[in-house]
Amino acid sequence: MPSSSAKPIRLRDFVRVGDLYFSVVGYRNEKRVRCFLRYAPGKGGRFKDGKEYRKLSHAEAIEAGREFFSPSEGIFRVDYSRIDEVFKPEERLMDVMDAEVEKVVSFFSGIPENQMGVTGSRLIGLKSNESDVDFIIYGKYWFEGREKIKKGIERKKLLEPDSDTWEFIYRKRKPPLSYDAFIAHERRKYHRAFIGNTYFDLLYVRGYGELDKPIPEKTGEKLGKMKVIAEVTDDTSIFDYPAYYPIDHEKIKAVLSYTHTYAGQVFKGEVAEAYGVLEEINGDYYLIVGTTRETDDEYLVSKTLLERAGVKEYLNQNFY
Structure with missing residues (x-):
C-alpha cells in the first residue's frame, strides 16, 4: 500500500492515481478504496508541478474517471495496485500549516x-x-x-x-x-x-479504533423513491458517514445520508421527514438520502425544528 504509514485508508483521506485525485468516501476499504474523483487536469486555476487542475462536478468526475466508476454503487473503486500516493490529513498537518490553518489549530x-x-x-x-x-x-x-x-x-x-x-x-x-x-x-x-x-x-x-461501526456502507437493492415521516430514536451517529438516523418506523430501520449537507440534520426525539431511495441491505430497509453529490432531488429535514422556527415553506418550488 503506497502510504507514509501502515494505517488503514479511511474517510477524507485522498489517493492519487497518476494525475487524478480521489477523495476517500468510506471506511471499508479492505479490497478496493471507495472514493470519488475530485480533481483532474484541466482549466480550473489550480496549479501543481507545472500542471493546471480543475475541481470536478459529479457528472464531470464520472466522465474523467470512467474506468474507476462503479455505476451500481454510484462511487469510484480504486485497486491498491493503482494508487501512486496516499494523503492522510493527520500525517500532513504540518505540511499544510499556513497562517490560516495555524489559527484554526490554535x-x-x-x-x-x-x-x-x-x-x-x-x-x-x-x-x-x-x-x-x-x-x-x-x-x-x-x-x-x-x-x-x-x-x-x-x-x-x-x-x-x-x-x-x-x-x-x-x-x-x-x-x-x-x-x-x-x-x-x-x-x-x-x-x-x-x-x-x-x-x-x-x-x-472516526478514530482508528472505531472504523467497523455497524453502519451500512454498501449499496443494496434499490426499490424506488419514497418519503418517510418518523421520529429519530438515536443521534449518536448523525454526524458520521453515512450519517445514521435510526427511526421509529414499521418497515424502515434508518435513514442514511451520504452527503455532508444532511449530517447533523435531525436530533433524537425529533420528527424527521426524508425523501430518497429505499434500499434493502442485508435484509433491512433503509432510506438513502444523498445518492449523488448534488442533492437536488433528495432531502432530510426536522419537522420539529421547522415548526419551532416557524418555517412553513421548506422545499423549493422547482422541487415539485
Whole structure:
C-alpha cells in the first residue's frame, strides 16, 4: 500500500492515481478504496508541478474517471495496485500549516494535534484563493471541538457565517430545501465558523479504533423513491458517514445520508421527514438520502425544528 504509514485508508483521506485525485468516501476499504474523483487536469486555476487542475462536478468526475466508476454503487473503486500516493490529513498537518490553518489549530488547543488534520484541496497541494479550511477532528475529540465552536460563538471569539457566506454555501450545496429551512438546520450544527477572516468547516472522521461501526456502507437493492415521516430514536451517529438516523418506523430501520449537507440534520426525539431511495441491505430497509453529490432531488429535514422556527415553506418550488 503506497502510504507514509501502515494505517488503514479511511474517510477524507485522498489517493492519487497518476494525475487524478480521489477523495476517500468510506471506511471499508479492505479490497478496493471507495472514493470519488475530485480533481483532474484541466482549466480550473489550480496549479501543481507545472500542471493546471480543475475541481470536478459529479457528472464531470464520472466522465474523467470512467474506468474507476462503479455505476451500481454510484462511487469510484480504486485497486491498491493503482494508487501512486496516499494523503492522510493527520500525517500532513504540518505540511499544510499556513497562517490560516495555524489559527484554526490554535483555537482547538487542548485537543491532541495528532487527532487533527486538514483535507480537501489544501491536503493535496491544489489550494485556490477561494479554498476554505476543511478541518478534521477525529473520533471522540470531534464532539469536544463542536462544543468549543458553540462556546466560541457565544463568547464572540468566533463568528457565525455571515449572510454572504450562507448564500454561497447554499448555492454550492444545491439542496431542494428553501433557504430559510437550510439555514434553520445549519445554524444549530456548530460545525462552521469564522476565526478572524478565516472560514473553516469542522468535519467528523472516526478514530482508528472505531472504523467497523455497524453502519451500512454498501449499496443494496434499490426499490424506488419514497418519503418517510418518523421520529429519530438515536443521534449518536448523525454526524458520521453515512450519517445514521435510526427511526421509529414499521418497515424502515434508518435513514442514511451520504452527503455532508444532511449530517447533523435531525436530533433524537425529533420528527424527521426524508425523501430518497429505499434500499434493502442485508435484509433491512433503509432510506438513502444523498445518492449523488448534488442533492437536488433528495432531502432530510426536522419537522420539529421547522415548526419551532416557524418555517412553513421548506422545499423549493422547482422541487415539485
